[in-house]
Amino acid sequence: MRKGFIYSILRKNLSLLLSIILLSLMVAFINIYFRNMERYLIDFVLAKNLEGFKRVFLTVLLISIVRIFLEYVKAFNLGKFAEKYMNELRLDIGKKLTKVNLEFIEKRATGDFISNLSNDLSLIQNFLNSSLGDIFYQPFVFIFGVILAFQISWKLTLFTFVIIPICIYLSIIISKPVEKYTKKQQDEYGNVNTLVQDTLSGITVIKAFNLKSEMVSLFDEKIKRAFKEGLRSARFEVILDPMKEIISLSPFIMMFLFGGRLVISGEISVGGIMAFIGLINIFIAPMNVLPNIINSYRKAKAALERIWEILSTEEERSGIINEYDPDCPYVVEFENVSFSYDGADYILKDVSFKIKKGEKVAIVGESGGGKSTIVKLILGLYKPTKGHIKVLGIDINEWNLSSLRGRISVANQDVYLFPESVEENIRYGNYNVDNKKIEEVSKKVLAYDFIISDLGGFDKEIGERALKISGGERQRIALARFLLKEADIFIMDEATSALDSDTEAQIQETLFEELKDKTLIVIAHRYSSIKFVDRILVIEDGKIVEDGTHEYLLKKKGVYYKLYSKQLGEVELGV
Numbered sequence: 170m171r172k173g174f175i176y177s178i179l180r181k182n183l184s185l186l187l188s189i190i191l192l193s194l195m196v197a198f199i200n201i202y203f204r205n206m207e208r209y210l211i212d213f214v215l216a217k218n219l220e221g222f223k224r225v226f227l228t229v230l231l232i233s234i235v236r237i238f239l240e241y242v243k244a245f246n247l248g249k250f251a252e253k254y255m256n257e258l259r260l261d262i263g264k265k266l267t268k269v270n271l272e273f274i275e276k277r278a279t280g281d282f283i284s285n286l287s288n289d290l291s292l293i294q295n296f297l298n299s300s301l302g303d304i305f306y307q308p309f310v311f312i313f314g315v316i317l318a319f320q321i322s323w324k325l326t327l328f329t330f331v332i333i334p335i336c337i338y339l340s341i342i343i344s345k346p347v348e349k350y351t352k353k354q355q356d357e358y359g360n361v362n363t364l365v366q367d368t369l370s371g372i373t374v375i376k377a378f379n380l381k382s383e384m385v386s387l388f389d390e391k392i393k394r395a396f397k398e399g400l401r402s403a404r405f406e407v408i409l410d411p412m413k414e415i416i417s418l419s420p421f422i423m424m425f426l427f428g429g430r431l432v433i434s435g436e437i438s439v440g441g442i443m444a445f446i447g448l449i450n451i452f453i454a455p456m457n458v459l460p461n462i463i464n465s466y467r468k469a470k471a472a473l474e475r476i477w478e479i480l481s482t483e484e485e486r487s488g489i490i491n492e493y494d495p496d497c498p499y500v501v502e503f504e505n506v507s508f509s510y511d512g513a514d515y516i517l518k519d520v521s522f523k524i525k526k527g528e529k530v531a532i533v534g535e536s537g538g539g540k541s542t543i544v545k546l547i548l549g550l551y552k553p554t555k556g557h558i559k560v561l562g563i564d565i566n567e568w569n570l571s572s573l574r575g576r577i578s579v580a581n582q583d584v585y586l587f588p589e590s591v592e593e594n595i596r597y598g599n600y601n602v603d604n605k606k607i608e609e610v611s612k613k614v615l616a617y618d619f620i621i622s623d624l625g626g627f628d629k630e631i632g633e634r635a636l637k638i639s640g641g642e643r644q645r646i647a648l649a650r651f652l653l654k655e656a657d658i659f660i661m662d663e664a665t666s667a668l669d670s671d672t673e674a675q676i677q678e679t680l681f682e683e684l685k686d687k688t689l690i691v692i693a694h695r696y697s698s699i700k701f702v703d704r705i706l707v708i709e710d711g712k713i714v715e716d717g718t719h720e721y722l723l724k725k726k727g728v729y730y731k732l733y734s735k736q737l738g739e740v741e742l743g744v
């Protein structure tokens with residue numbers, strides 16, 4: 170079980186933490202020591218004792234230099250500690266996200282998830298950067314302060330500890346209503362900000378539908394409301410500010426009254442009372458920072474709990490087998506496979522088929538029929554809800570998933586390019602090839618020319634140019650990666666959808682030639698390009714409704730025939 174936030178902070182880098190605590194203690198001691206020196210300085214001045222004054226002054230100067238050094242090391246160690254903690258956390262999250270089920274990612278791959286996560290991380294960072302230092306420093310300075318206060322005058326100290334809480338209590342009561350209005354005002358401005366964001370994201374709609382004046386009046390209304398709340402809180406503040414000032418000054422005023430008598434009666438020196446007033450600030454400070462610390466601690470704790478939820482999600486379950494019989498007759502076998510993403514709607518229903526080694530198979534069907542889902546199942550990204558899947562003769566549950574995926578090369582419709590060089594993006598297919606091979610493969614998928622001319626060569630970082638690389642160019646880079654991989658099974662899931670039909674046909678011919686001994690599964694959206702396959706599986710509503718060669722299925726005049734002639738018609742009509 171989790172041991173809690175504090176524990177997780179303490180566990181990491183204990184020695185660094187101890188050094189921060191020790192340094193905080195020293196700095197706190199020096200700060201209080203200065204108050205004490207202040208007392209002597211004043212008393213020596215009043216007594217016209219130049220020798221004593223010089224001595225104390227030099228000591229203070231010297232210790233100031235030491236303090237600067239200690240403060241510096243303390244701040245540095247605190248920063249280092251926070252950085253280390255955050256980096257470990259980020260690394261943990263990053264590692265975890267590569268290991269969780271695809272389901273987890275697909276359910277959360279929204280902007281919200283990312284922005285919540287980065288928001289949570291910055292809440293934790295805020296706590297570490299701003300509050301952690303106070304947590305170590307304030308208790309020490311308070312304790313040393315109390316000790317010195319007692320030394321100066323126990324009567325004055327007791328008096329102070331009665332007065333201060335009363336004043337703090339009064340000032341809290343008084344600022345309550347202002348807080349309420351300030352919060353309301355902030356909420357209203359929040360609404361305005363949301364509206365600005367909505368406007369930005371919906372700007373095309375706003376322009377296209379001529380909603381400008383509607384938006385302006387919406388803005389107007391919201392801003393007026395925020396303004397009204399702002400006025401209300403301002404009105405309160407105008408009255409309350411002087412009152413608050415009086416309250417916060419009253420400990421000092423009382424101190425002068427009570428302390429002055431003690432000075433006159435000779436119980437305290439003038440330096441003593443001056444030093445004591447300095448101490449009052451030190452006693453009040455924790456009361457001011459404490460709510461901030463608690464607030465930032467609570468936020469950070471909640472943020473960390475949400476992150477832990479991510480860190481404790483179940484990882485992809487993998488089997489252990491990574492050996493297989495290269496001569497197994499069937500490369501992919503689906504046996505009565507049914508699959509549902511949510512446990513309610515079945516996307517695949519009782520699907521059975523076998524793909525022989527070296528066979529070229531196309532899977533066709535209306536979009537949403539479940540074709541890509543079949544690919545995800547073959548890759549072991551999801552497990553079948555019912556039935557069995559074997560790949561290269563081994564049940565998908567028994568495969569070591571990285572070995573399994575090592576045997577499969579996939580090219581998808583949407584291509585993600587890593588923010589690295591073009592060459593590296595292609596090399597992910599196979600680390601053991603030289604640059605010549607990469608260029609060769611790129612030529613085969615008609616990527617070479619634009620890589621040289623548009624992208625500026627293979628060694629150029631994709632980085633910021635990623636946006637300028639078109640869908641068709643991306644797909645060709647992905648196909649180079651795809652072809653380079655030394656896999657047994659090659660799967661193209663609408664991998665040429667963004668290419669014009671001539672380029673597609675040309676590349677497809679090359680791919681068929683290159684992969685003639687391999688098993689190839691093509692999910693295609695243009696039927697013209699799949700005539701060459703050995704077999705076509707037609708999927709409709711999650712079921713395999715037809716299975717045969719192109720000619721056979723055309724003659725059969727069933728679902729394939731309909732789909733095919735519909736597209737042919739569209740092509741002829743130029744739709």
Ligand SMILES: Nc1ncnc2c1ncn2[C@@H]1O[C@H](COP(=O)(O)OP(=O)(O)O)[C@@H](O)[C@H]1O
Pocket residue numbers: 275276510511516534535536537538539540541542543
């Ligand atoms: N991660 C997912 N979670 C829930 N439903 C999904 C998910 N991915 C796909 N689907 C649904 O499953 C159905 C089949 O999708 P898919 O296999 O991508 O179809 P195809 O590739 O044939 O267009 C669609 O209705 C789609 O909305």
Ligand SMILES: [Mg+2]
Pocket residue numbers: 540541542662
């Ligand atoms: Mg699909």
